[in-house]
Amino acid sequence: MLLKPFRKAFQFRKYRLLAPGPVPLHPKVQKELAKPMIHHRTPEFEACLASVLSKLKLCFKTSEPVMIHASTGSGAMESAIVNTLSPDDEVIAVVSGKFGERWAKIAGAYGVKAHILEVPWGEAVTVAQIDSALARHPRSKAVLCQACETSTATAHPIREIAALLRSRKEVLFMVDAITAIGAMPLPMDEWGIDVVVSGSQKAFMLPTGISFIALSKKAWGFHASAKCPRYYWDLKPEKAANEKQQSFFSSAVSHVRALNIALDSLSGPALERTIARTEKMAKLSREAVSEMGLQVYSKAPASAVTAILLPENISGEKLRDHIEKKYSVTLMGGQDQLKDKILRMGHLGFIEDNDLSAGIEAIGLALIEFGYANIDRKKLKTITANLSNQLKASRGKD
Ligand SMILES: *Cc1c(COP(=O)(O)O)cnc(C)c1O
Secondary structure (H helix, E strand, O other): OOOHHHHOOOOOOOOEEOOOOOOOOOHHHHHHHOOOOOOOOOHHHHHHHHHHHHHHHHHHOOOOOEEEEOOOHHHHHHHHHHOOOOOOOEEEEEEOOHHHHHHHHHHHHOOOEEEEEEOOOOOOOOHHHHHHHHHHOOOEEEEEEEOEEOOOOEEOOHHHHHHHHOOOOOOEEEEEOOOOOOOOOOOHHHHOOOEEEEEOOOOOOOOOOOEEEEEOHHHHHHHHHOOOOOOOOOHHHHHHHHHOOOOOOOOOHHHHHHHHHHHHHOOOHHHHHHHHHHHHHHHHHHHHHHHOOOEEOOOOEOOOEEEEEOOOOOOHHHHHHHHHHHHOEEOEOOOHHHOOOEEEEEOOOOOOHHHHHHHHHHHHHHHHHOOOOOOOHHHHHHHHHHHHHHHHHHHHOO
């Protein structure tokens, strides 16, 4: 069923997408996406690709090449495995939610044995847990971890884990940074991360459809002897083509052109501003949640997304649907063990101040309509006004 604003000819309510991907697009990006198609083997496109590839390095903060796959983020996760590992290799996979499970399954599909380091949902893994997992499985060739486990809105201590692994020449640190790049600091080279993957429909502020991957020098060393079957995902010919300002296969022309625009807010000093803005939105959302008498679900909340733990007598699915139908705000619910229990609100993409406050207001109003007694409309007004003022104040310093 179409959302109300699209069904009726005129309804003056803005549709607000507050999911942790896909995300609202900046008008400049939308305009770029609407441009007529050109061929990817043209000087015009090659210049664009060259610009994108150099900005991507600034975004990932690496001197190594960052490559693009015409796939969703999961494709880049698969690429990370097949480009560095061999069947029968062992790895440690941090599993603290849906995306951790996915990476372990991808490894398994290639015959790579994943030792699952199970972390309770909503909690961050500790460096000590990684250290002892490595002691239990000394043949492990990699540690797989999310920077932000989007399903539980939890951030893992990537910098600290990287510091632990840096001196171990035989172990790669692979990070799913799909909701981390552009949302939290993740300087690949400085922290010493070996493989970083990301995807377009998160902080990159693009539609779903392309993904990114970068390998450290150490990871390129693994590539040479990695025996997992690969053809489409092989990064070697892609890297060689990129050196000639081309892609090995057809380029996702529209996405790449739009990326060239979006990267202006994700590279150089603008990157720090974008991250600071995301962190601010997350902090203010957490404060608003607690002012509403509710709890943030995660014990180590991420900046890309906030998970709100709902009162037991309120169905998360019903609340989510109600918010979408009545207030035209799309939020996400929980999956598996969190189904019906949480609401997840994304802080990624082109989110203006009033989008965030409208999102918080919609949650509050819906809760009141569902019989939640800890707030009333008056208190909700104070909460949203306070949030708006703080956003405005932080904006002044941009
Ligand atoms: C969105 C996401 C993915 C990838 O999902 P795709 O649907 O394949 O793009 C992987 N990991 C995390 C942490 C994500 O948030």
